[in-house]
Amino acid sequence: MSIASPPATRTTQFAPRLAALLSEHTGKDAFRLEPDTMGVAGHELADRILAARRATETERPTFKPLHGRSIERNEAAAVMRVIGKDVREALERPLVRSVDLTGSWPLTGHLFLRDLILGSDPRRLRILMSRNLELTPKLTWSVIAAGAAIPRRKGARAQSSGIARLFAEAGGYHDRRYAMGIYRRAAAPVCFTVSTLVANALWLGAPFDEGTSNRNLLHEAARLLPPSWNILRYASPEYGALDARIGDRDDVLVLPLLSHRDPALWEDPDAFRPERWDHLDPDTAPGYLPFGHSSERCWGRHMVMPLAELLLDLVRGAGLEVDPAQRRAKVPLVGLLGVEDVRLVKGTAVRRGR
Numbered sequence: 001m002s003i004a005s006p007p008a009t010r011t012t013q014f015a016p017r018l019a020a021l022l023s024e025h026t027g028k029d030a031f032r033l034e035p036d037t038m039g040v041a042g043h044e045l046a047d048r049i050l051a052a053r054r055a056t057e058t059e060r061p062t063f064k065p066l067h068g069r070s071i072e073r074n075e076a077a078a079v080m081r082v083i084g085k086d087v088r089e090a091l092e093r094p095l096v097r098s099v100d101l102t103g104s105w106p107l108t109g110h111l112f113l114r115d116l117i118l119g120s121d122p123r124r125l126r127i128l129m130s131r132n133l134e135l136t137p138k139l140t141w142s143v144i145a146a147g148a149a150i151p152r153r154k155g156a157r158a159q160s161s162g163i164a165r166l167f168a169e170a171g172g173y174h175d176r177r178y179a180m181g182i183y184r185r186a187a188a189p190v191c192f193t194v195s196t197l198v199a200n201a202l203w204l205g206a207p208f209d210e211g212t213s214n215r216n217l218l219h220e221a222a223r224l225l226p227p228s229w230n231i232l233r234y235a236s237p238e239y240g241a242l243d244a245r246i247g248d249r250d251d252v253l254v255l256p257l258l259s260h261r262d263p264a265l266w267e268d269p270d271a272f273r274p275e276r277w278d279h280l281d282p283d284t285a286p287g288y289l290p291f292g293h294s295s296e297r298c299w300g301r302h303m304v305m306p307l308a309e310l311l312l313d314l315v316r317g318a319g320l321e322v323d324p325a326q327r328r329a330k331v332p333l334v335g336l337l338g339v340e341d342v343r344l345v346k347g348t349a350v351r352r353g354r
């Protein structure tokens, strides 16, 4: 399935399984996806499922157990405070406004954020930001094991990020390996997810009307192309009690990708209309779950939004646009949903030297 977006010549090409989900189940409440998995797209049922219990440690996207060791909530919260401070400090530093953000997105945005937030970190940590490591978790863990095997030099570089200093403080091989795992888990999503969200917004709507706020652009991009397009909950007795279609052994996949396009909830659901957010509250809009459920929303969202707004400011300020020759962008079937290669070029006004 392909969905045309403005400008009307642009087509978003979903991977076949995503396209099938969209065409067969949008507007439906609950449906069987696999012999042991139910899909849920109805907003009321999704709400009840997600409110029924907290995500367990194996369901959590960021702080699932690392090298077989559970990450307690206190520790997770402490790590989030450290990376949050790194992001705040990066945002407070004077910006090089002349930075060139033309090229392929989300990669270009990813590298910009990596250099902005983690630019002074040691190479063996920065290498953990590579998007290629996404391809196979095994590769990630080999890079981590190799990096942890080299004893570190004494003392952290003064200008390193706080999250890198956690590594600098780690003692032996196992602690270094663990600290590198935490670095990958907590620092990488900042660069990955934000650049993906912004690439999606650019593809869906650029060039944007001058009066449209970055916030509205991001809410609308997260509606049509939600980076966290599914929320998994493993089988639990609570779920059968909520809906008889869900068996005791069924895992449940809540699908914001679908509820975000439910025609019963959204006017002109497939259209990119950032102005709809003038009158909608993203925290309460029924079925809108880009950052999860109100009972426990994403802990990173307060750093995601300002960073994404900064990227949009830079792109809009530099007059960049999606290459007019690019008519299609693919959305592959991966955990983080997004267009894979949006080519950003200097806009016509900039090219003419205006």
Ligand code: HEM
Binding pocket: 055, 059, 060, 061, 062, 063, 064, 076, 080, 083, 186, 187, 189, 190, 191, 193, 194, 197, 226, 227, 228, 231, 232, 289, 290, 291, 292, 293, 296, 297, 298, 299, 300, 301, 304
């Ligand atoms: C566009 C960016 C992001 C989106 C769309 C997003 C989305 C989500 C969603 C949907 C959940 C709920 C998951 C569930 O209930 O099972 C969640 C939870 C969470 N997110 Fe995010 N997230 C983003 C960025 C980040 C970043 C950058 C970080 C960390 C630096 C982060 C850290 C967390 C944490 C710690 C949780 C709580 C559960 C856990 O331990 O994984 N998120 N996020």
